[in-house]
Amino acid sequence: MNAVIALQKMPHYRPRSFLALSVVLWLVTYKSLAALAEWIVSLLPVTADSRLAGSIEFFLYDAPKVLLLLTGVVMVMGMVNSYFTAERTRALLAGRREGVGNVLAAMLGVVTPFCSCSAVPLFIGFVQAGVPLGITFSFLIAAPMVNEVALTLLFGLFGLRVASLYLGLGLAVAMLAGWVIGRANMESYLEDWVREMPRVQASAGKDELVLADRLDAGFASVREIVGKVWPYVLVGISIGAVIHGYVPENFMARLMGGGSWWSVPLAVLIGVPMYTNAAGIIPIVEALLSKGAALGTVLAFMMSVIALSLPEMIILRKVLKVRLIATFAAVVASGILLVGHLFNAVL
């Protein structure tokens, strides 16, 4: 009993030791998953090397692997997020020149905590403090699209190459689209009351958090994010497990393969009205990819689902006039199209 209480209090009294211990435990567990899955399957009454055994082993290995990865990454990102509050990010971006500012904004979009319900207050707050419009958009495009959940799931299920391509191309779309919107000088298409809001001086505020607070922030993110997405992950992996064992390769190759020029625009067109989070889309992505759809087409689809959504545009309508929203959607969609085609052409 005393040991349990001591363990519960450890993050507060000995944060460094707690962190070191967690990292070691995490690594040991992660490394032993494959052997564990194999061992459990060997105990089950199924023929080794059969389709069923293949599917079960895939699930027993992948489900804990992805959930463990997700927990680790979300914990670390929760701690990293505690350094980058919206206020600090705004202070870093206020008065930046375009170009450099777009690059910085897209990258800050990845590490700043962001919830889509805060998009409007964040937008106004940035504009009020003199963050240029195009730079604000670079941030708003990158923040939901390039997030740790999407990246971790891509890494866990498809490997490092796909995850880093998504990261690089997502950042590129956010930087370019923001830059183009900035060039278009569309400040007059903000709603009038937004332009009349009083200017404010961006200040970062003092950071008085200690390691124990950051650990708490990490735990809070794990509870909130992993608590919400784990069912999607399990469904996604179950689909993956069935495909792994039963569905023939190249099932989707003709429809969404790299051969036809219209596959990328079609994927984006289908993706925009869909509204779900990164975890919800992964099962679909997995199903498409393993049936032979081209990687560029699938990533374009995934980006358009996450970055462009009807509900978000309706929310943004409160602060933007229709023409600016249309420009935003058109520029981001073109960016995603370009990326999808580029991808299919190169690979």
Add this chain to the structure above:
Amino acid sequence: MTHVKVLGSGCTNCKVTAQLIADVARAKGVAVTVEKVEDIRDIMAYGVMSTPGVVIDERVVHMGGVPTRAKVEGWID
């Protein structure tokens, strides 16, 4: 009587926050009024960029996410 405002556009986290504050106040036997501020202009007047935000007696004490129960307990005496 403590007057608490929860700033946010009506998302789940805002509702959870308002409920949490009401629960803590009831558990402590403290009389509070919890008001939800959903108009974006009113929210911006407090300079809050990440919702939900919490305002107690016109002072912003919290922003960005659901506060922990311990934190809420510290606000209500």
